[in-house]
Amino acid sequence: xxxxxxxxxxxxxxxxxxxxxxxxxxxxxxxxxxxxxxxxxxxxxxxxxxxxxxxxxxxxxxxxxxxxxxxxxxxxxxxxxxxxxxxxxxxxxxxxxxxxxxxxxxxxxxxxxxxxxxxxxxxxxxxxxxxxxxxxxxxxxxxxxxxxxxxxxxxxxxxxxxxxxxxxxxxxxxxxxxxxxxxxxxxxxxxxxxxxxxxxxxxxxxxxxxxxxxxxxxxxxxxxxxxxxxxxxxxxxxxxxxxxxxxxxxxxxxxxxxxxxxxxxxxxxxxxxxxxxxxxxxxxxxxxxxxxxxxxxxxxxxxxxxxxxxxxxxxxxxxxxxxxxxxxxxxxxxxxxxxxx
Numbered sequence: 001x002x003x004x005x006x007x008x009x010x011x012x013x014x015x016x017x018x019x020x021x022x023x024x025x026x027x028x029x030x031x032x033x034x035x036x037x038x039x040x041x042x043x044x045x046x047x048x049x050x051x052x053x054x055x056x057x058x059x060x061x062x063x064x065x066x067x068x069x070x071x072x073x074x075x076x077x078x079x080x081x082x083x084x085x086x087x088x089x090x091x092x093x094x095x096x097x098x099x100x101x102x103x104x105x106x107x108x109x110x111x112x113x114x115x116x117x118x119x120x121x122x123x124x125x126x127x128x129x130x131x132x133x134x135x136x137x138x139x140x141x142x143x144x145x146x147x148x149x150x151x152x153x154x155x156x157x158x159x160x161x162x163x164x165x166x167x168x169x170x171x172x173x174x175x176x177x178x179x180x181x182x183x184x185x186x187x188x189x190x191x192x193x194x195x196x197x198x199x200x201x202x203x204x205x206x207x208x209x210x211x212x213x214x215x216x217x218x219x220x221x222x223x224x225x226x227x228x229x230x231x232x233x234x235x236x237x238x239x240x241x242x243x244x245x246x247x248x249x250x251x252x253x254x255x256x257x258x259x260x261x262x263x264x265x266x267x268x269x270x271x272x273x274x275x276x277x278x279x280x281x282x283x284x285x286x287x288x289x290x291x292x293x294x295x296x297x298x299x300x301x302x303x304x305x306x307x308x309x310x311x312x313x314x315x316x317x318x319x320x321x322x323x324x325x326x327x328x329x330x331x332x333x334x335x336x337x338x339x340x341x
Contacts (some may be wrong), residue, residue, distance in 0.1 A: 039208035049251040073232045087120055087132040093145040094128040101148075101162045112178065113142035118146040120208075123153040124163070127186035130214065134184075144180070148169045152187045154196040155203055172202070175207045183207075186214035191251060194258045201262045211263035215252045218272065219245045248274075 029035045059065060066074040088094045093109035095101060112118055121127050121134070121143050128147040135143050148166045151159025157167050175183070185197070197213070203209050220227060220243045231239040252269040259265040270314055 064075055069233065076225055076232065077229040080229075080249055086128070088125065088128040088147075089131065089145060089274050090128070093340075094125065094147040094149075094161050095120045095166065096125075096149045097160075097162075099162070101165055104146075104148075104166065105254055109145045110174065111142070111144070116140055116142045117181040118142045118144060118178075119148060119184060120169070120170070120175070120180055121184045121186070121309050123184075123186040124149050124151070126188055126214070126217065127153070127184065129340070130184070130186060141181075143184075146174075148221060152189075152196075153185045153200070154193065155200045156196065173202070175204065180208045182210040182212060184214065189216045189251065191254060194255060197255075198258055198262060201259065205263070210216050212265045212266060213259045213263055215255050215268050216246075218248050218250050221245050290313070 029038065032038060066077070069077070084090065089109070090096060091099045091103055092105045095104050110120075117140065119141055120136075121131055124147060128145070131143055131145050131147075134141070146166060148163040149160075151157040151163035151167060153167055153170075155171060157164055185200070187193075189197075201211050201213070220240070222243055224240070227240045227243050228237070231237045248269055252267055256265045289338055
């Protein structure tokens with residue numbers, strides 16, 4: 001249910017009423033000398049504390065009593081606790097605030113394979129969540145990974161040192177010294193990044209066979225697993241739409257207009273929301289894969305999904321840029337932090 005002014009007022013009034021009732025029925029009697037509640041306080045306090053502790057332990061051991069909900073709702077809600085450490089290679093090839101740049105495993109993450117095509121995946125968590133998908137779907141390509149949270153994969157990027165140092169090293173030192181077959185850029189894009197992105201693409205074009213940019217994903221003000229579960233419980237998946245943040249369709253369109261003449265642009269939004277439609281997330285239509293996240297990369301869940309090959313094929317093949325198309329389910333792609341509704 002959207003938090004409209006009417007809902008806020010009603011909730012506030014109800015809270016005030018309950019507070020007044022608690023004050024008159026509980027607090028005042030306990031404060032009144034000689035009252036029955038005050039005389040029995042020595043028994044009531046331990047009994048109440050014990051009851052609450054027992055209830056808390058019971059609910060915790062039962063993992064929130066998921067049996068209260070239908071199986072589909074419980075299954076979606078479980079993605080809230082999904083760990084992305086392994087599919088992201090967090091702490092090894094994806095450096096976060098929990099790590100230091102010294103944890104970055106260059107020998108593993110930047111290994112060149114002489115028998116396969118070599119493509120570098122550069123960016124923040126929005127790049128890291130693509131690594132396993134691309135690697136599993138295209139085993140004939142070796143996807144190198146240089147990901148860190150806290151900045152964008154751009155020349156002169158601003159942000160936290162663990163990220164800016166990594167990006168500068170990749171752009172200024174590693175890539176000029178290693179001729180790769182392709183470079184993939186992905187991040188938490190904003191409109192203000194477009195000018196720097198165009199300059200970065202121009203700089204990278206002589207250094208690699210192909211440059212590909214993955215566009216923005218839909219973003220929410222709460223973890224998507226939570227939003228979906230609550231909306232399913234209320235029988236209205238369209239509620240999720242109200243929790244979108246930022247104007248992703250407009251950002252996606254501006255990025256495509258700026259990037260497409262320079263490099264291959266992969267519109268994730270167009271793939272997830274063909275024609276601008278997706279149940280609860282775009283305009284309540286057909287089912288497709290969507291990323292489980294809040295407004296950043298910290299939250300979410302994952303599942304193996306089948307999706308079309310053209311999106312990542314654009315990374316691997318030369319020729320005209322291709323849009324991230326959804327339609328034919330011709331191959332299996334594991335988008336970590338994705339869920340098939």
